[in-house]
Amino acid sequence: METTKKHLSIKVIYWVTNITFWIFVLAAILGFILAGAFMLKIFDKTQLHVGIPVAINILEQGTLELNNSISSVEFVEMYGKIHFIDTDPEIGQVYSLFILAILSIFFYIFFTFRKFINNVYKGVYFEMKNISLLKRISYALVGVWGFTVLYAYFQYFYLLKNVEFSSIEITSDVQTYPVIVLVALFIWVLSHIFMKGCELQEETNYTI
Amino acid sequence: MAIIVNLDVMLAIRKMSLTELSNRVGITMANLSILKKGKAKAIRFSTLEAICETLDCQPADILEYKNEILS
Numbered sequence: 001m002e003t004t005k006k007h008l009s010i011k012v013i014y015w016v017t018n019i020t021f022w023i024f025v026l027a028a029i030l031g032f033i034l035a036g037a038f039m040l041k042i043f044d045k046t047q048l049h050v051g052i053p054v055a056i057n058i059l060e061q062g063t064l065e066l067n068n069s070i071s072s073v074e075f076v077e078m079y080g081k082i083h084f085i086d087t088d089p090e091i092g093q094v095y096s097l098f099i100l101a102i103l104s105i106f107f108y109i110f111f112t113f114r115k116f117i118n119n120v121y122k123g124v125y126f127e128m129k130n131i132s133l134l135k136r137i138s139y140a141l142v143g144v145w146g147f148t149v150l151y152a153y154f155q156y157f158y159l160l161k162n163v164e165f166s167s168i169e170i171t172s173d174v175q176t177y178p179v180i181v182l183v184a185l186f187i188w189v190l191s192h193i194f195m196k197g198c199e200l201q202e203e204t205n206y207t208i
Numbered sequence: 209m210a211i212i213v214n215l216d217v218m219l220a221i222r223k224m225s226l227t228e229l230s231n232r233v234g235i236t237m238a239n240l241s242i243l244k245k246g247k248a249k250a251i252r253f254s255t256l257e258a259i260c261e262t263l264d265c266q267p268a269d270i271l272e273y274k275n276e277i278l279s
Contacts, residue, residue, distance in 0.1 A: 206247060206248050207248070207249060207250040207252065208235065208240075208250070208251050
C-alpha cells in the first residue's frame with residue numbers, strides 16, 4: 001500500500017477516538033455490571049440518580065441585588081437530576097433496562113465510528129466500506145434520537161407526573177433533542193458526498 | 209462498453225509482449241492489463257501517444273468504436 005504522510009489532525013483524531021473508545025468500553029462494562037445488578041436486585045443499597053429532560057419552575061422567589069437596586073426573581077425552565085434517597089427495586093429495574101439499551105446503542109455508534117477513523121488513518125478514504133459505516137452511524141443516531149425522546153416522555157409520564165414538591169412546578173416542556181437528528185442528517189449527507197468521492201476515485205484508478 | 213481496445217491485436221502484429229510494452233512505455237503491467245481487458249474508464253493522451261510511438265501505429269489501430277445498439 002502506498003504510504004502517505006499523515007496530517008497531525010488525523011493523528012490527533014485517531015488517538016483521541018481510540019483512547020476515548022477504550023475509556024468508554026471500561027465505563028460501559030461498569031454500566032452493564034451496575035444495570036445487571038439493578039436488574040437482579042443485587043445492589044439494594046445503590047441509589048438511582050437520573051437526569052430529567054423536562055423543564056421545572058421553582059415557585060419560591062428570591063432577590064437579585066444589582067446596580068444598587070433589589071429585584072424579585074425566580075428560577076424557571078430549569079433542567080436537573082433526581083436523586084433517589086431510597087430507590088424502589090422495581091424502578092431500578094425499569095431504569096436499568098434503559099441504561100442497557102442506551103449503552104448498547106452508544107457502543108455500536110462508537111465502535112462503528114472508531115472503524116471509520118481507523119480506515120481514514122490507514123489512508124482508506126473513498127471506499128464503499130466507509131460509506132456503509134457512515135450510513136450505519138447516521139441510522140444509529142436516528143435510533144438514539146427516537147430512544148431519547150421515548151425516554152424523555154417516559155420520564156415525564158412515569159416519574160415526573162407523580163413527583164410532588166411544594167415549591168416546584170413540573171412543566172410539560174419535554175426536551176426532544178432535534179440536534180441529534182441534525183447530526184444524523186449531516187452524517188447521512190456526508191456519506192453521499194463520500195459516495196461521489198468513491199466514484200471519482202474509481203474513475204481515477206481506471207484512468208491509464 | 210462501446211469502445212473496444214485492440215491492444216492485444218497490435219501486440220500480436222508487432223510481435224511484442226505485454227511485458228516488453230510495459231517496459232518501453234513505462235506503464236505498469238497492472239495498468240496495461242486494465243487497458244487490454246477493456247476495464248479502463250479513460251486513457252490519457254500522453255499514454256496513448258507513448259503506446260502509439262512504441263507500436264508505431266495510429267490511435268485508431270488501438271481504439272475502435274462499436275455501436276452496441278445496432279450490433
